[in-house]
Amino acid sequence: MLAALAILEERGIDPKGNNLYPKFKNQIYALSPDYTNDGILVRYINTRVAKKYGPVKMREPETLLESQKYMEVVINELRRMI
Numbered sequence: 468m469l470a471a472l473a474i475l476e477e478r479g480i481d482p483k484g485n486n487l488y489p490k491f492k493n494q495i496y497a498l499s500p501d502y503t504n505d506g507i508l509v510r511y512i513n514t515r516v517a518k519k520y521g522p523v524k525m526r527e528p529e530t531l532l533e534s535q536k537y538m539e540v541v542i543n544e545l546r547r548m549i
Contacts, residue, residue, distance in 0.1 A: 468505075474549060482503060482505040483503045485500060485503055490548070490549075494511065495507065495510050508545060512542065
């Protein structure tokens with residue numbers, strides 16, 4: 468996901484490092500220390516959107532559009548968190 472890479476680049480964080488693990492280990496189910504920073508952010512975004520809108524394959528077209536807009540909210544939240 469390009470947004471995750473953009474956030475990491477803005478903050479000067481190595482996408483393939485794992486220094487974000489301590490910050491997200493209690494917020495993402497079954498997150499292990501070997502996840503890379505870019506993977507952690509992608510999982511966080513996907514988890515938040517899925518909790519609110521359910522699995523992608525179950526969403527109606529209108530809900531898909533809403534969930535895409537909500538992704539922007541989550542991305543801005545990540546910018547504040549990191």
